[in-house]
Amino acid sequence: MKESVALKRLTGIEAQIEKKMDEWSVPGAAVAVIHKEEVLYCSGFGYRDVHKQLPVDSETLFGIGSSTKPFTTMILAMLVQEGKIQWDTPIKEYLPNFRMYDAAATEMLTFRDIACHRSGMPDHNFMCHKPMLSAQQWVDALPYLEPNLSFRHAFQYSSLMYAEAGYLIECLTGIAYEEWVRERIFTPLNMRNSNFSIEQTTAGxxxxxxxxxxxxGIVELPFTADQPGAAGAINSSVDQLAAWVSFQLNRGVVKGQRHIDEDVMQELYIPQVIVKQGGALPEFPEMPHTAYGLGWFIDCYRGHNLVHHSGRIDGFTAHVSFMPAEDVGIVVLANQNMSFLPDSLAYTLYDQLLAMEAVDWTSKFQQHEKKIYEMIAAMNPAADRVDVPNAQKDLLPFDSYTGLYNHPAYGDITIKQLDGKLVFDFRTLISDLTGLNSLQFLAEEVGLPFTFTVDEQGKIVGVQLPLEPSVQPIVFSKQL
Known part of the structure; x- marks a missing residue:
């Protein structure tokens, strides 16, 4: 596609963006359209601070969540080019003490397995809830985290394993993943304000x-306390992500200088596993086949090859994509939690750029959103009412429950008495525990059921929490 043709087809883009923002009730958004090295369009809309009525512009920083993952695989590709790693060499050959819960995964897991989500591991999201762990401690936690699929059985999205990839990079090279990204990507692409820190973001x-x-209506959220690292920690702006997309479209060349061999880079876009649609992933006839490469989803979008990755993190949603054959790409950032504005707007703009018949993407994604909420409701049926006053009669003395509980990967939970109540403390999570019977409690503020376990003498020796719904409850053993 010629640049002049693409630019002409963007006529009326502002009206289209404002219409979509109104349909999705998004307070602020930023949009960029890229053609090779040229940014055809880049602007902000709405408010970055609703209370103060501060506008979004092209340099406003947003959390991009899982749109971080392609940065991780780009660093892995650069390390492959330099001979520091190979995609298909078992990680155990680099780190002899490397262990997974599954014996086969221990022996055979490679960076390719992690990059295309076929490790068999689920997300284990609570592992990312503000853990204070070193890179080596993150890697050492893996043998204690249960998979829910057989190794290499199927595609299963796992942010946990992407976070682990970042820590493995540090263990292998002695250089933190974040420093690799700053030196090899942010600096040459002039992504000067992009970062991995909420503290750094909010200091500006x-x-x-x-x-x-x-x-x-719209409610402000606190910034996330999670540390998703290589899986989703980047904060960036639409103008800087436009440079990132241009880097893809120019096959690794920035201002005439090559930063990665084209064949090494192109491997990131080769389909590795089929992605089963349905559930959380939409089923649209316009995109009949979805695959995952190395850090990128790959779709056949109405007959055109589309490489993309969305991102969601508390209060923010992102869409980053490009069409290699057409030399065009799109970035959409929004400051609303779990919004489908970025995806629906990006596809609407691609239809314009390709001069294709318009599709009502808002309606399609609204129907998809409804299915997701119905699925969540079915997975979490309303709990039966509990007669708490009667349940309290069955409780053991509070000091039977109090103490320090530990899981070798998830870390410590403290249960203590406070103002006549039992309270649990896990990293930044604090909640009263309401007794349902002598061994079952509910942390109502965070919606977590607690099940205590006892030994043969009836003494409490542990507590089980369903922190990862797809595996058995996580067991914390009582230490004190």
Whole structure:
């Protein structure tokens, strides 16, 4: 596609963006359209701070969540080019003490397995909830984290394993993953304000606050306390992500200088595993086949090859994509939790750029969103009412429950008495525990059921929490 043709087809883009923002009730968004090395369009809309009515512009920082993952695989590809690693060499050959829960995965897991999500591991999201672990401690935790699929059985999205990839990079090279990205990607692409830190983001003046749509309207969220690292920690702006997309379209060349061999880079876009659609992933006839490469989803979008990755993190949603054959790409950032604005807007703009018949992407994604909420409701049926006053009669003395509990990967939970109540403390999570019977409690503030375990003498020796729904409850053993 010629640049002049693409530019002409963007006529009326502002009206289209504002219409979509209104349909999705998004307070602020930023949009870029890229053609090879040229940014055809780049602008902000709405507010980065609703209360102060501060506008979004092209330099406003947003969390991009899992749109971080392609940065991780780009660093892995650069390390492959330099001979520091190979995609298909078992990690155990680099780190002889490397262990997974599964014996086969221990012996055979490679960086390719991690990069295309076929390790058999689920997300184990609570592992990322503000853990204070070193890179080596993260890697050492792997043998204690249960998979829910057989190794290499199928595609299963796992942010946990992407986070682990970052820590493995540090263990192998002695250089933190974040430093690799800053030196090899941010600096040459002039992504000067992109970072991995909420503290660094909020120290500046031009950043978006995170929001969520509720029954009472738009509500500001606190910035996430999680540390998703190589899986989802980048904060960036639409103008800087436009440079990132241009880097893809120019096959690794920036201002005439090559930063990675084209054949090494192109391997990232080769389909590795089939992605089963349905559930959380939409089923649209316009994209009949979805695959995952190395850090990128790969779709046949209405007959055109589309490489893309969305991102969701508390209060922010992102879409980063490009069409290699057409030399065009799109970035959409929004400051609303779990919003489908970025995806629906990006596909609408691609239809314009390709001069194709318009599709009502808002309606399609609204129907998909409804299915997701119905699926969540079915997985979490309303709990039966509990007669708590009667349940309290069956409780053991509170000091039977109090103490320090530990899981070798998840770390410590403290249960203590406070103002006549039992309270649990896990990293940044604190909640009262309401007794349902002598061994079952509910942490109502965070919606977690607690099940205590006892030995033959009836003494409490542990507590089980369903922190990863797809595996057995995580067992914390009582230490004190």
């Amino acid at each position: 003046s031009n950043f978006s606050k995170p929001y969520v749509m509720t029954e009472n």
